[in-house]
Amino acid sequence: MYDTPKSGVDVDAREVKISARGVQVFYGDTHAIKDVDVEIQDKMVTAFIGPSGCGKSTFLRCLNRMNDTIDICRVEGNINLDGENIYDAKVDPVQLRAKVGMVFQKPNPFPKSIYDNIAYGPRIHGLAKNKADLDEIVEKSLRRGAIWDEVKDRLHAPGTGLSGGQQQRLCIARAVATEPEVLLMDEPCSALDPIATAQVEELIDELRGNYSVVIVTHSMQQAARVSQKTAFFHLGNLVEFGETGQIFTNPEDPRTESYITGRIG
Amino acid sequence: MPLSLLIAIILIIGVVGYVLGRRRAMASAGGDSRGLHSLPVYYGSNVLLSVLVPAFAFIIIALIVIPLYIDTHVSAMITEADIGEGSSLGLVMAEVRRVAEGLDNAVAMGAISDEMARNAGANASDMAQRLRDAGQVITGEVTGNILAAAQEYRATSKILHVGMIVMALVIALGGFAFGYRRTEKDFRARNVVERVILAILIAAASVAILTTIGIILSLIFNTIEFFRIYPFTEFFFGLNWSPSFSGRGGSSELGFVPLLWGTLYISFIALSVAVPIGLFAAVYLSEYASPRVRSVAKPALEVLAGIPTIVYGLFALLTIGPMLTTVFGRDGLGWMGGASSVMTAGLVMGIMLIPFVSSLSDDIINAVPQAMRDGSLGLGATKSETIKQVILPAALPGIVGAILLAASRAIGETMIVVMGAGAAARLSLNPFEAMTTVTAKIVSQLTGDSDFSSPEALVAFALGMSLFVITLGMNILALHIVQKYREQYD
Numbered sequence A: 001m002y003d004t005p006k007s008g009v010d011v012d013a014r015e016v017k018i019s020a021r022g023v024q025v026f027y028g029d030t031h032a033i034k035d036v037d038v039e040i041q042d043k044m045v046t047a048f049i050g051p052s053g054c055g056k057s058t059f060l061r062c063l064n065r066m067n068d069t070i071d072i073c074r075v076e077g078n079i080n081l082d083g084e085n086i087y088d089a090k091v092d093p094v095q096l097r098a099k100v101g102m103v104f105q106k107p108n109p110f111p112k113s114i115y116d117n118i119a120y121g122p123r124i125h126g127l128a129k130n131k132a133d134l135d136e137i138v139e140k141s142l143r144r145g146a147i148w149d150e151v152k153d154r155l156h157a158p159g160t161g162l163s164g165g166q167q168q169r170l171c172i173a174r175a176v177a178t179e180p181e182v183l184l185m186d187e188p189c190s191a192l193d194p195i196a197t198a199q200v201e202e203l204i205d206e207l208r209g210n211y212s213v214v215i216v217t218h219s220m221q222q223a224a225r226v227s228q229k230t231a232f233f234h235l236g237n238l239v240e241f242g243e244t245g246q247i248f249t250n251p252e253d254p255r256t257e258s259y260i261t262g263r264i265g
Numbered sequence B: 001m002p003l004s005l006l007i008a009i010i011l012i013i014g015v016v017g018y019v020l021g022r023r024r025a026m027a028s029a030g031g032d033s034r035g036l037h038s039l040p041v042y043y044g045s046n047v048l049l050s051v052l053v054p055a056f057a058f059i060i061i062a063l064i065v066i067p068l069y070i071d072t073h074v075s076a077m078i079t080e081a082d083i084g085e086g087s088s089l090g091l092v093m094a095e096v097r098r099v100a101e102g103l104d105n106a107v108a109m110g111a112i113s114d115e116m117a118r119n120a121g122a123n124a125s126d127m128a129q130r131l132r133d134a135g136q137v138i139t140g141e142v143t144g145n146i147l148a149a150a151q152e153y154r155a156t157s158k159i160l161h162v163g164m165i166v167m168a169l170v171i172a173l174g175g176f177a178f179g180y181r182r183t184e185k186d187f188r189a190r191n192v193v194e195r196v197i198l199a200i201l202i203a204a205a206s207v208a209i210l211t212t213i214g215i216i217l218s219l220i221f222n223t224i225e226f227f228r229i230y231p232f233t234e235f236f237f238g239l240n241w242s243p244s245f246s247g248r249g250g251s252s253e254l255g256f257v258p259l260l261w262g263t264l265y266i267s268f269i270a271l272s273v274a275v276p277i278g279l280f281a282a283v284y285l286s287e288y289a290s291p292r293v294r295s296v297a298k299p300a301l302e303v304l305a306g307i308p309t310i311v312y313g314l315f316a317l318l319t320i321g322p323m324l325t326t327v328f329g330r331d332g333l334g335w336m337g338g339a340s341s342v343m344t345a346g347l348v349m350g351i352m353l354i355p356f357v358s359s360l361s362d363d364i365i366n367a368v369p370q371a372m373r374d375g376s377l378g379l380g381a382t383k384s385e386t387i388k389q390v391i392l393p394a395a396l397p398g399i400v401g402a403i404l405l406a407a408s409r410a411i412g413e414t415m416i417v418v419m420g421a422g423a424a425a426r427l428s429l430n431p432f433e434a435m436t437t438v439t440a441k442i443v444s445q446l447t448g449d450s451d452f453s454s455p456e457a458l459v460a461f462a463l464g465m466s467l468f469v470i471t472l473g474m475n476i477l478a479l480h481i482v483q484k485y486r487e488q489y490d
């Protein structure tokens, strides 16, 4: 029914999708991200964990230049997507965001029909030649979002009428519809109940087959369940970055260890 | 005793009651406020309210009832003979009140003695002369009966006034005794005080509602009166508006249609100006303007809303009208007769409504959650695509509500129309012709010196009522739409 994820592939063999070097972010005088280096690989889930206010969202928003929409925010350093600097003057941030999709903490469907929510991105970017084409994109995206069966009979009902978990999967499907290469998710489950969370986690695991996924989460169990690599942020610094299993069972940095044990134990 | 002194005395009783009530409560708990059911202030407030609320309620009612009673009592003394040709009971009673007031003033000035003023056998014309000498305004002819009525008027109002003062003081003291005696440590003063305050809040809300009902009733009675003497169908479907002021009724044609047409036409032009400009300004201010620009531009735009409409009327009369005439008038395209036209009033009214539309729309656009903007931008939409396809559709119901509110203001606007649109009721499509509106005609029908019971005057109430129904309907619709919009995000 869904595109089957190609799981079990050797972690290190995959190509680097995004590489960040010496990234600094300032909000006015606040130094929110301090000299962060990260490599995000393709077809894999990377989790960002860390205490509140440590800069996870800020760093995530650098990856699709959403920080450009905040007046006082300033980004320094290099972030390359497929070897090309996304902060280069040549790059149109609007085009970039179509390639690097984003899912937010609170489900934010537009006050339009389910169909129009999904068709929004494809219409803006001219991805469909005609109505039949668009119908197909909508169906494919809803299937990818693992919500097709629940909404196929009411595509023209408002998206805001769905339950929280359905809304979040709708938002994931909406992000998928513009055919991004990377999906950024900022605490996508924090507004959801446990059952909806499990559904979204399952979905993230499936998405890994086609996309490079970066997920911010405050739940360490979630990071352990869905990600292959984990980055631990603390006070704007990237403290530790490595394979998820490694980070959770045998962290190198004492700060990582105390955070993990403090929260889990 | 003047009213202000009475109020001051009652307030003093209340304050004394507050202090004593508080002290008694403390004493009943043995000086330890923890032994009281409520905080000590509540015991004081309870006595204070027991004094003030009934006493002031009595004074307010007395001030309404006493003049009504005196009027009916005294007007019973007026006979048919006193009401001359072309006069009415109301006019004679006004004269009686003037004479009574004149007597009061004359006595106060020492021009005549109090006995003289009360003297039932006094000569009427002699007394009238004395009053005129004392500088009092006595217009009509003062007959013996009128003088007698005036004297009775003075006597009754004096008795009732004194009665009211005594009664108010008795009530205040009674309230004091009642509140004070109830004060002891287990008395639930907090609950009682809060209940009284709730009652005061309800009373305030009722005043607003009762006033509205009063306005509607006063319109309804006169409207019914109008439709008794003027046919219903000719008013609502008549295509001509030509009231005659000289002949009483008969030759007047009082058709509503041309006035309604003028109102709608001018409002339409006003909205065609105000809606696009106001909306674009709102989009710019809420989505594009930097905080610095916004902090200057928004208040500047809202200043426009504070300008009195008469100033807009002057602007129409002196600036926009002549400007339009130079282009469309006889020397230009020849479409426009004078400076007054639907276009003149419509443009100026549109300018007046711009801040109204823009500030409401700005609030509504700002109320669209940031998450909607992020969601759209995150999908690779530009700012303008986001505004067009997400923000405006999400804000649309609210904006429609704002436009309807602006429309009902346009329909009710008077001054700009009087000064900018002319006074001729006309059914025409040419926006450069002078026309007039319902509101402007209400003013002109009531400010003329026509008899108040003639259809020419009463029609104003029918017009007012029709206008009231139209704007009420639009406001209800607008509120309904805005309400529905609010439910969308919460």
Ligand SMILES: Nc1ncnc2c1ncn2[C@@H]1O[C@H](COP(=O)(O)OP(=O)(O)O)[C@@H](O)[C@H]1O
Binding pocket: A027, A030, A032, A050, A051, A052, A053, A054, A055, A056, A057, A058, A059, A070
């Ligand atoms: N829009 C903003 N303006 C100013 N400071 C911000 C803004 N967003 C985040 N910050 C600051 O940047 C730091 C990192 O925030 P954030 O990235 O939201 O942390 P996290 O997502 O890890 O909880 C915090 O100190 C926060 O106060």
Ligand SMILES: [Mg+2]
Binding pocket: A056, A057, A058, A186
């Ligand atoms: Mg965050």
